[in-house]
Amino acid sequence: MESLTTKDLTLGYQDDIIIDSLNITIPKGKVSVLIGSNGCGKSTLLRSLARLLQPVNGEVVLNGNDIARMKTKEVAKKMAVLPQSPVTPEGLTVHQLVKLGRYPYQTWLKKWTEEDESAVERALQSTNLLDLKDRLVDSLSGGQRQRAWIAMTLAQETDIILLDEPTTYLDMTHQIDILDLLFELNEKDNRTIIMVLHDLNLACRYADHIIALRDKKVYAQGKPEEIISCELVQNVFDMRCDVTYDPIFGTPMCIPHGRGRCLLAETVSNAQNG
Incomplete structure (x- = not known):
């Protein structure tokens, strides 16, 4: 590793x-x-x-x-890297974008292989994008688009x-x-x-x-x-802030101080006023 x-x-x-x-x-x-x-x-x-x-x-x-x-x-x-807010070239499908992840393995002597195609298919499957592989990346929702970019990094293996x-x-x-x-x-x-x-x-x-x-x-x-x-x-x-624990996962959870509606204070006040 x-x-x-x-x-x-x-x-x-x-x-x-x-x-x-x-x-x-x-x-x-x-x-x-x-x-x-x-x-x-x-x-x-x-x-x-x-x-x-x-x-x-x-x-x-x-x-x-x-x-x-x-x-x-x-x-x-x-190493594969996904920068913040990557820009997709216009007119690129999901499948074409993910194929770019195989660039490190391409040479003048070694062109596209079944191994490359298998890596792309695995990446699409891992990100649940097989049904969207022929869609233009620009037509996807924000979450789908981000998964497409992650699929490209996965294709690098x-x-x-x-x-x-x-x-x-x-x-x-x-x-x-x-x-x-x-x-x-x-x-x-x-x-x-x-x-x-x-x-x-x-x-x-x-x-x-x-x-x-x-x-x-x-x-x-x-x-x-x-x-x-x-x-x-x-x-x-x-x-x-206060730090407590996530009631579902048990991990640390930060509760920031600051202004806002305080329902606890309203509840106490209502109780005191009868």
Whole structure:
């Protein structure tokens, strides 16, 4: 199974350092989620892990090798990445999009094979898109479109999948649909899933390992039930909250403080007034 680590990784844009001297190890065969406030470097770190962003200093190490020194197709056979809000070329069907996932395996000498077609069919089946494979991607709903992009990454047949905010712009039903799919891929195929999520409660529900970023460093990392606390949420998100447990899954659940209708207060007041 593929291993992915960082060594003194420093990331930034021009003179602005976003991540400073980071050393982390991504657990193999687990679901890891990057969390933190806006602008803390979650997406920047994910882009660097996927070799989409060159480090200022340090290395991303894949199976003991500096990823920057590896050939593009070699990396693409080991890691698949789904960026935030990918743009679909106009006029592309679902089947054509998913076939793009086989690009790393194509050469001048080795053209499209039955093995490639089988990989595409498996990806379509895993994402429940076989009935939609001839539809234009642009005609799909947001959730269906996101599943089509995930199917493309599955067709690469990599051990590691990286996703930047895969539930962005999706309604609640489709958010759960996508996260359930990724969870099943991890459980069934033992794939290493690394993703950025904004919803802390969903991160706690689906993650085996959470990495919380703050001030260009890792503030905390570990199992959600071991690290998620009122103190962490205050320090990482600058938000007061209570942390309880999800009544269905038993995972940590954050209840933010703030303003809003307080039915509890209304109930108490009504009881006092008789």
